[in-house]
Amino acid sequence: MTTAPTGAAHQLPVAGVPEVRRAARELIRQDRRALAGVMALNVLAAAAGLAGPALLGRIIDRVGAGAGAAAVDRLALAVLVCALLQLLLTRQARYLGHRIGERTSARVRERFVERALDLPPTVVERAGTGDLTARGTTDVAEVGTMLRDSAPRVFIAVLEVLFILGAVLLINPLLGACGALGLSGIWFGTRWYLRRARTAYLTEGAANSAVAEVLAATAAGARTVEALGLQQRRTAAAETVIATARRARLRTLYLRSVFFPVIDASYLVPVAIVLLIGGPLHAHGVLSLGAVVATAMYLRRLADPLDVVLLQVEQLQSSGASFARVEGIGTAPRTGTGGAGTPVDDRIEVTGVRYGYDGGPDVLHGVELTVRPGERLAVVGPSGSGKSTLSRLLAGMDRPRAGSVTVGGVPIADLDPEALRRQVVLVTQEHHVFLGTLRDNLRIAAPEAGDDDLLAALDAVGWAHPLPDGLDTELGPAGHRLDGAQSQQLALARVVLADPHTLILDEATALLDPTAARATERALAAVLEGRTVIAVAHRLHTAHDADRVAVMEDGRLTELGSHHELVAAGGPYAALWRSWQQ
Structure with missing residues (x-):
């Protein structure tokens, strides 16, 4: 079952226990042969490690029976050989296990990147980039640590515990059972901890994501914060999420502060029981002194592997929560589900559309619109009238609450990403320059395009910015920095x-000066001749050049017609046109 993080209604989902287990099984399956080899080496190492206490017990019994130095030396040499063999086998097992962990960690990272890139923009926008960033950095690193270090250590330690308990029961079942019973405090303490830890660590992870989101948003909007005097408000928001993160952190610290002391005290109990029971049994001749000493030493040796297991249990709880957050990316809702059918033509139909954000009131009210193939449609209206919301629905980024938005008779939001890109592309004021060359940045849209195609595309949008190395110019902080207008033209x-056959421009030329914007729009009109262009703009010259103009007011489509028709009608568009010309 997939869940949402506590206290974060719009954060990305968290995978449930069944999903995490399936993902772990799949990762294990991909390296099952190498894992089998590691398991075999660990079994041999654990078996070699069992010899020490047993041989020491025999030395005690031989000395008590009057054996000479030669017999003791042979047994001591056997102890040394077994210890050396255990060291070599353990080292090789850990080396191979580490390599498996690195491969598995790489697979987790690659899958995370693929899933993150496949997320619809609307999902990321509502969750916030802070949550996605925290999962892609802290959580992925935590999962890598678990797969590379924690899981192999726990596996080795569990084998040692099982072998030691088996050896104790072989020496004397009664004494071994009494000693094992003394470990019950560890069982109850661990059970208490595990029942609370997963929820606590998921809450801590969600709180850390909230901190990352607030800090990222404040840093990104630093100039706006300064210009509008919002410092105190942003500081208060940061203090609120930091206080929540602190409480979540204190909760996990409290669990550890109870868990570890209980475990430390529990290590001494089985040894004390063996000595208290073994002493009278030896006095009555039921057990040899060597058997009592060997049993006590075995149980004392349990502290080391149990320490590893229990310390790593704490790490595994934290890592398990991170794994659930990383896998949760795969369960995030997708806009396009595929299998929607193939559009029969390029006609876009908007029928009775109503839409509201996150369960809030409608911001679009019964919009009806038909966009004919090949026409240029301008969507205008005052700020907050619903223009951008309509453009997102037309681009398939959101699904209407009521009504439908279709292309060729197929709901746009049901198209899979590949099919959607062939139909409609939305360009907004937001843009991104990726690290790499200018050629790399252009080929994101057309991987097979040649240099002539790339240069032609730049010419089409009025690019007039010679760069030092042409298409080979490195872009980004370490290379050539593009300004806002250049980035938008890119x-x-x-x-x-x-x-695409339909292009939606949502204020796409807003960052360009009027001359450059006009030139870019003319270039786009020439390149996209015969294709559908929907331009959402506040510069009304775009509407003047369009075939038709759609006027939005308060989430309703109030006027639709050509520029000259609407000016002659003397309605809202005519008022906008007059105010814009003044």
Whole structure:
């Protein structure tokens, strides 16, 4: 079952225990032969480690029986050989286990990146980039540590515990059973801890994501915060999420502060029981002194592997919560489900659409619109009228609460990503320049495109910015930095290369100066001749050049017609046009 993090209604989902177990089994299956080899080496190492206390018990019995130095030396040499053999086998097992862990960690990282890139933008926007960043950094690293270090150590330690308990029962079943019974405190303490730890660590992870989101948002909007005097408000928001994270952290610390002292005290109990019972049994001739000493030493040796198991149990709880958060990316809702059918044409139909954000009131009210293939449609209206919301529905990024948005008779939101990109592409004011060359940034949209195609796409959007190394110019903080206008033109060039049949421009030229914006729009019009262009803009020259203009007011489509028709009608559009010309 998939769950949401505590206190974070819009964070990305967290995978349930069954999903995490399935993912772990799949990772194990991919390296099952190497894991079998590691298990065999660990079994041999654990068996070799059992010889020491048993041989020491025999030395005590031989000395008590009057054996000479030669017999003792042979047994001591056997102890040394077994210890050396255990060391070599354990070292090789850990080496191979570490390699398996690194391979598995790489698989987890690669799968996370693939799933993150496949997330619809609307899911990331609502969850916040802080949550995704925390999962892709802290949580993925935590999972890697578990797979590389914690899990192999626990496996080896559990084998040692089982072998030691088996050896104790072989020496004397009664004495061994009494000693094993003394370990019950560890069982109850561990059970108490495990019942509380997963929830506590998931809560801590969600709280850390909230801190990351607030800090990232504040840093990204630092200039706005300073300009509007929002420092105290942002500080208060940060203090709130930090206080929540502190409480979550104190909860996990409290669990550890109870768990570990109980465990430390429990190690002494089985040894004390063996000595208290073994002494009278030896006095009555039931057991030899060597058997009592060997049993006590075996139980005392349990402290080391049990320490590993119990210390790593704490690590595994934290890592398990991180694994659930990482796997939760795979259960996040997808906009396109595939299997929706193939559009019969390029006509876009908006029928009775109502939409509200996150269960809130409707921001679109019964919108009806038909976008004809090949036309240029401008969507205008005051700020907050619903223009951008409509553009997201047209691009398949959101699904209407009521009504439908279809292309060629198929719901746009049901198209899988590949099919959707061939139909509709949305370009907004937001854009991103990836690390790499200018060529790399352009080929994101068309991996097979040649240099001539790339240069033609740049020319189409009016690119007039010679770069030091042309297409080989490195972009980003360590290379050439593009300004806002250049970055936006780069984004538009990607759209030209993607070549969809419908292009939605949501204020896509807002960061360009009027001259550059006009030139870019003319270039796009030439390149996309015969294709559908839906332009959402506040610059009304876009509407003047369009075939039709759709006017949005308070989430309703109030006017629809050509520029000249709407100006002549003297309605809301005519008022906008007059105010814009003044």
